[in-house]
Amino acid sequence: MVYRPLTEPETQATRIGAQRSDEVVLRINNLSKQYGQRMAVNNLSLELHKGDVFGFLGPNGAGKTTTIRMVLGLITPTSGDIQILGRDLSSHRATVLPRVGALIETPALYLYMSGRDNLRAVGSVLGGVSNHRIDEILELVGLTGRQKDRVRTYSLGMKQRLGIAVSLLQDPDLVILDEPANGLDPAGIVEMRDLMHRLSSEGKTVLISSHLLTEVQQICSRVAIIAQGSLVKETTIENLIKGEGEFSVHLEKAQEALALVQRQPWGKEAQINAEGALVTLAPDGLGRNLNLFLVQAGFVPDTLTPATKDLEKIFLELTHSDSGEIH
Ligand SMILES: Nc1ncnc2c1ncn2[C@@H]1O[C@H](COP(=O)(O)OP(=O)(O)OP(=O)(O)O)[C@@H](O)[C@H]1O
Ligand SMILES: [Mg+2]
Numbered sequence: 001m002v003y004r005p006l007t008e009p010e011t012q013a014t015r016i017g018a019q020r021s022d023e024v025v026l027r028i029n030n031l032s033k034q035y036g037q038r039m040a041v042n043n044l045s046l047e048l049h050k051g052d053v054f055g056f057l058g059p060n061g062a063g064k065t066t067t068i069r070m071v072l073g074l075i076t077p078t079s080g081d082i083q084i085l086g087r088d089l090s091s092h093r094a095t096v097l098p099r100v101g102a103l104i105e106t107p108a109l110y111l112y113m114s115g116r117d118n119l120r121a122v123g124s125v126l127g128g129v130s131n132h133r134i135d136e137i138l139e140l141v142g143l144t145g146r147q148k149d150r151v152r153t154y155s156l157g158m159k160q161r162l163g164i165a166v167s168l169l170q171d172p173d174l175v176i177l178d179e180p181a182n183g184l185d186p187a188g189i190v191e192m193r194d195l196m197h198r199l200s201s202e203g204k205t206v207l208i209s210s211h212l213l214t215e216v217q218q219i220c221s222r223v224a225i226i227a228q229g230s231l232v233k234e235t236t237i238e239n240l241i242k243g244e245g246e247f248s249v250h251l252e253k254a255q256e257a258l259a260l261v262q263r264q265p266w267g268k269e270a271q272i273n274a275e276g277a278l279v280t281l282a283p284d285g286l287g288r289n290l291n292l293f294l295v296q297a298g299f300v301p302d303t304l305t306p307a308t309k310d311l312e313k314i315f316l317e318l319t320h321s322d323s324g325e326i327h
Contacts, residue, residue, distance in 0.1 A: 020222075021050040024086070025174050025205040026071065031080035032229075033066050040066040042229035043080070048174070048205050053196045055216030055223035055237075056209040059319050063229040064209040065104065068178050071207075072102050085173060101172035105179055107163025109151050115162050116147040122166050129169050141165045141195060157188030161195065168199075175199060176207045181215045193219045213315040217241070227319040240314060243307035245285050249278040249294065250302045257299045264293075279307050 026048040033041040041063040048054050058064050069075045071082055073093055082089040084096045109118050116134065123129030138144045141161040151159060160180055167175055181192050196219050199206055210216045216223055217237050224234040233240070251257055254272055261267035261280050270280035282290035291304050 023050040025050050027083040029081050032078045034078045039229045044231050046224055048207060050205050051200050052222055053200050053206045053220045055220030056207055057213060057216050057223055058226040059211055062226045065178055068176055073097055098170055099172055100174045101167035102176040103163045103167045103180060109162060111152040112150060114148050114150055115143050118151060119165055123169050126169055137165045137168050140198060157184050157191055174205050178209045180208060181210060189215060189218055213311050217311060225318050232318045241308045241311060243309055245281055246279050246307040247282055247287050247290055247304055248307040249304045251299050254278050260297055
């Protein structure tokens with residue numbers, strides 16, 4: 001049998017995050033916060049670019065809220081610095097902080113008032129928030145139809161979106177949401193994702209914290225993972241879940257195909273996974289060459305897809321490895 005590879009250049013381009021803006025909206029430099037002996041945040045550096053929907057991910061107690069509180073000027077860092085829109089936070093608080101909208105954990109809402117009246121009430125404290133702006137925000141967060149109902153009657157997802165609406169009143173450039181998807185059902189997560197994409201397409205930059213990778217994966221384009229105050233990884237979601245060039249092939253006689261593939265120079269690491277699929281690298285890294293090879297050898301794949309990693313496994317590996325709990 002003569003196996004002839006196809007040698008066209010690979011055309012699989014990176015989709016998500018391919019056109020990331022160069023404009024840095026939030027820069028965190030070697031930021032640390034120490035409480036007694038405990039480093040709640042340890043030498044953390046991050047950059048958020050304009051339009052990013054950036055997931056800030058870590059298990060409970062990793063230091064997410066502490067970092068967010070420092071970015072909002074609510075607590076003072078032990079060391080390091082924060083720049084928002086190119087200006088140092090500690091020396092430009094008054095000009096910089098109004099450009100940031102935030103929702104920390106559960107939103108503080110007046111349950112006996114309507115959604116619209118909640119926005120009016122906060123708007124009148126902030127000043128300069130027109131009725132037109134309130135209309136726009138209600139539309140943006142998808143609450144126009146329920147704006148006159150009391151917040152008491154809202155679902156959890158609607159309350160979260162109203163909380164986000166409050167954070168948008170002053171038309172901030174940077175929106176920081178601490179665990180906005182906490183407790184939302186799958187439909188609520190989809191609504192949240194759509195809202196975040198709308199904010200991003202309006203040129204806003206969004207930082208979302210979460211302790212659940214699956215949430216962040218659905219909502220964000222980039223992610224930073226922290227554990228015990230330190231950055232573990234910062235990358236696109238696409239890169240995080242991407243397998244290392246392996247393909248997963250469903251086919252009949254998988255064991256026979258495996259034996260053949262393992263005799264090829266590119267297939268030595270091939271194996272059968274828990275679902276009975278053949279998982280292997282491909283000749284020249286191209287799925288179509290793997291397909292061709294199998295077909296020419298008499299194995300016709302039912303499906304052939306790039307293998308992805310198990311998200312929860314990645315997260316646990318990244319956050320639990322070398323976990324020296326501080327006592
Ligand atoms: N005011 C404080 N005094 C002492 N320790 C604190 C204080 N605030 C936070 N910590 C500690 O700092 C660490 C990080 O806490 P933080 O609330 O930032 O974590 P988190 O990532 O937001 O967790 P979660 O997912 O549970 O919200 C924890 O060990 C916490 O106990
Ligand atoms: Mg927290």
